Amino acid sequence: MSIIVNHVDHIYNPGTVFEKKALNDVTFSVENGEYIGLVGRTGSGKSTLVTHLNGLMKPTGGGIYYDGVDISSDGYDIKALRGKVGLVFQYPEHQLFEEDVFADVCFGPKNLGLKETEIELRAYEALKAVGIKDEQFYVSPFDLSGGEKRRVAIAGVLAMKPEVLVLDEPCAGLDPAGREEILALADHLHSSLNITVIIVSHSMDDLAEHVERILVMNDGMLVMDAPTRVVFGHRAELEAMGLAVPEVTAILSDLKKAGLPVRDDLITIEEARSEILRVFGK
Amino acid sequence: MIRDITLGQYYPTDSVLHRLDPRVKLCGTLIYVISLFLFQTFTGYIVATVFLVSMIALSHVPVKFIFRGLKAILFILVFTAVLNTFLTPGRELVSFWKITITIEGVRLAAFMILRLVYLIIGSSLMTLTTTPSNLTDGLEKSLGWLKVFRVPVHEIAMMMSIALTFIPVLLEETDRIIKAQQARGADFESGNIIRRVKSLVPILVPLFISAFRRANDLAIAMESRCYHGGDGRTKMRPLAYGFRDIMAYVVLVLYLAVVIVVGIMF
């Protein structure tokens, strides 16, 4: 599996007053097994970018290659691509429609034209993977809590056995515990099931301890593409774009400015704790 | 795509039409629509075309944008044309097998299509140049006299204004839901009619749920700001006629005169 995004532009409503260049010459590539965060302030084009990855939107310039093949070329099997690049939209719980949870999760694999037993097996595995209990399989999806609905919706995409899973703002509107659950789920999918995961977010704290590489979007342009720690070393630039570094990184760099000899390239609470203790000689 | 539906959409730019009082535009649209149904002759349609083309030119709205709204009713247009062509009795034009096409049929079909197209363009020109809040203000004020007959004018205007502002929101929502289901492999384009209708369920159920949720949120938001209907409510910008509006009425009266003359003479 590999995705290459090559000089992609996207212009909404070209030629009218509503014209908006949402993507401007975006280039990057994704390799098998990566764990990527895509950040940017609201309106920077993150959702537009990820809806290009499974061919739901067509670039107005440039091209996207999946396993080396241009996905907008004639005769490309776009339906198969949608199975390989699983896209979970912002507020995915709003797309639930079936009478019970299990049936809803079956929707994706059914559309892939699989056999009945295979469909049900996949739905079962997906629901298990996202941590939905057996007794909730046959309740109406509308009777679940917000966090559970979201996990069911993610299962709906997982059941298609994607090679790449893209989660658009998976933590929006959840409480800290719900957020941690979703992120732990993403970790699990990445490490145990070997799925390439891309998480879209504007919270650096959510991403810091999870992803290995971060792409930063600003005003339709990809302005940074580097390992997580490297990106968080650019506090001033990030803040100029309306983003922040994780709180612990901010605290360490403030301490450094105040004269304490601490390192300021740490991103997890654990690291920060031992660094501060080290400085105080404990 | 679903976003091509321009019904009730506002196109923000600056033009004479944009600056007119909404009551003038309402009145003008009404007169225009009536005139479309009065015209039975070719000359009549020339008058209607000239009027419409000059209004489009005045509106500064791109022509492409205006015509986009027609795509949505293409099916109705074709349907009407076919029915009229084949089912109108009269003098024979061509005939094959059991089907006869009459001169009257072709004529009627052509007029029907023109009428529908002009009707849609005429009324979308009004919504394209008038913000929803302005439009409903105009409606509320021009229909104010109906209050005497206990018609809830304010409530109707408020409902219309909400409906108009929600059309783009719901279209956007529909677009998003369609995309989300497509990401799960949903296919809306292939299969027979039954399969296609069935394939709408995954769109309609979430759409209705979201519409009800929005309606509920809106109702709560309005009540918590003490909305209690139209009594005693004042306006931020009360409508007032200006010189421009008087001139527009003069143009309308002239148009009406031409319509009557053409109707009698030709």
Ligand SMILES: Nc1ncnc2c1ncn2[C@@H]1O[C@H](COP(=O)(O)OP(=O)(O)OP(=O)(O)O)[C@@H](O)[C@H]1O
């Ligand atoms: N369907 C559309 N038509 C026109 N403009 C759009 C459309 N969708 C998005 N835009 C515009 O494109 C830009 C990028 O939008 P996008 O949704 O990709 O941003 P985002 O980074 O996902 O933001 P958020 O964090 O709020 O989800 C925005 O300025 C938005 O207004």
Ligand SMILES: [Mg+2]
């Ligand atoms: Mg977004």
